[in-house]
Amino acid sequence: MAKKLIGYGNFFCWNCGNRIEKGKKMCPFCSSKYGGEDRYGNVSALGAGGTGWSNNTAHPCFKQYYKNSQRYGLIWLIGISILVPAVLLLSGEIKLEAEGIMVMVGVIAVFWSIGLIFLFKNRGDKTAWDGIVEDKKTFQKSRSRKDREGRKYRESYTEYVVYIRKQNNDIFELMEEDSAQYDYFNIGDYLHYHGDKWLHYIEKYDKSLDTTIFCASCRSICDIRDNYCERCGCILLKGGKHVL
Numbered sequence: 001m002a003k004k005l006i007g008y009g010n011f012f013c014w015n016c017g018n019r020i021e022k023g024k025k026m027c028p029f030c031s032s033k034y035g036g037e038d039r040y041g042n043v044s045a046l047g048a049g050g051t052g053w054s055n056n057t058a059h060p061c062f063k064q065y066y067k068n069s070q071r072y073g074l075i076w077l078i079g080i081s082i083l084v085p086a087v088l089l090l091s092g093e094i095k096l097e098a099e100g101i102m103v104m105v106g107v108i109a110v111f112w113s114i115g116l117i118f119l120f121k122n123r124g125d126k127t128a129w130d131g132i133v134e135d136k137k138t139f140q141k142s143r144s145r146k147d148r149e150g151r152k153y154r155e156s157y158t159e160y161v162v163y164i165r166k167q168n169n170d171i172f173e174l175m176e177e178d179s180a181q182y183d184y185f186n187i188g189d190y191l192h193y194h195g196d197k198w199l200h201y202i203e204k205y206d207k208s209l210d211t212t213i214f215c216a217s218c219r220s221i222c223d224i225r226d227n228y229c230e231r232c233g234c235i236l237l238k239g240g241k242h243v244l
């Protein structure tokens, strides 16, 4: 149960999606191999993603993932609410008197308000749209940061932007500080944004030339030959079989 809560290693079979134990070489349900060069046999990545929209977007795993992350978030919040006052009391930072109790209540209230907003906020736009990748650009930027002694310094970073033209002609800017999605989307790609209650994911129409795919729930980068995300067990939104 504790292992289940913190999450570690490979948890789910990449082929059948069943929960498995770490350290196994082969899935006890479907006999798929986990490691090694022959994990996929002679199946090539090219074409494995298929072409066309996935018909698994209504799969119950997306709702399940969302509900689970809310549940784990609440468990963490409760844990912190016990741990922080305990540490403050034991270290002698605060005492069990009116002022000390006020401080503790204040600290816990801050944790809870941030935590609840984070857990129950709307994850992005709820309206679905279609679009085409029009451009990609990188920007070198810098920002001010503070080190552990409180001294300010400039930190430079790269901003990766993918420009998507939506069907209503608006431009949607997909902005990130790592290149994962920037590398995944190519100019000319036809896309669909799934904006329903549990799923917030930009799907590519033609996945046949890709070697990787993002998990729509936990955003892990998976091999395109996988059917399920090894980390969270959600089904990967691949297209139909690609016919050459």
Ligand SMILES: [Zn+2]
Pocket (backbone or CB within 6 Å): 013, 014, 015, 016, 017, 018, 027, 028, 029, 030, 031, 032
């Ligand atoms: Zn399996």
Ligand SMILES: [Zn+2]
Pocket (backbone or CB within 6 Å): 215, 216, 217, 218, 219, 220, 229, 230, 231, 232, 233, 234
């Ligand atoms: Zn996942």
